[in-house]
Amino acid sequence: MTQEHREQFMSHAREVSFAAGERIFDEGVKADRFWIIHTGTVALDLHVPGRQAAVVDTLGAGRMLGWSWLVPPHHWHLGAEATSPVRAYEFDAAAVREMCAKDPELDHELCTYVSGVLARRLRSARVRLLDLYAPHGAGEVP
Template identity: 80%
Template sequence: MVWRTGIFSAMTKEHREQLMALAHEVSFATGDRIFDEGATADRFWIIHTGTVSLDLRVPGRQPAVIESLGAGKLLGWSWLVPPYVWHLGAEAASPVRAYEFDAAAVRALCAEDPRLDHELCTYVSGVLARRLRAARVRLLDLYAPYGAGEVP
């Protein structure tokens, strides 16, 4: 079940319930563009089913797929960091069902509850670090003279 994975497993039951009170379910068809790099990051999602591809624009080339996200994964972190602009793009790689959250409402909830804010910021910073590493490794694999492989 999605409650035992990803962000939900990192939160207390009370905070999970507070967050989910702000959620509504959405769906995306295969190929739907969920957000584009450089656009305003005013929401985020927790994937319930399906797969989303994260991509990065590369000048003069097709966007490079950096990572694929599945059930329980957080889609979007840019909503938490000013200036609230997407740093990557996202596209549904299969039919997707997700919980969508309004970023301003979640930030307001965090402002009222410092413990929730800490839980969420700690989790999102871990996601950010993993995605930055994935982007680095993927771009080196694609464009470095001899590929990069996984850096030990």
């Protein structure tokens, strides 16, 4: 992100914190904000009927928490819980979408960034699924 766009983006940030064990959001609920984690860790989980939620990824410092705010219908696809004390920058999703609508270059930069987040999450989910369900060695490249 250019310095100018970073400053625009960060002008919408507010510092927040979450205690270890605190739910940050739940799957299916309206996604109206997102965070950049400054310190601590957050587990992303998936509701499994009749069982404990399955952790699908863990995020740490410098990572974006939440992408569902960008894609209609703006509902969380996963849940999130702080696994340690977390400090983060919180962003109002509607304000950021409005800012992007006024600045196509910023919109492109942010969409490219979020696409990278999605790609990393898909890779992580794939590896986790292979670890859990594939025959031993199925994830190895020949």
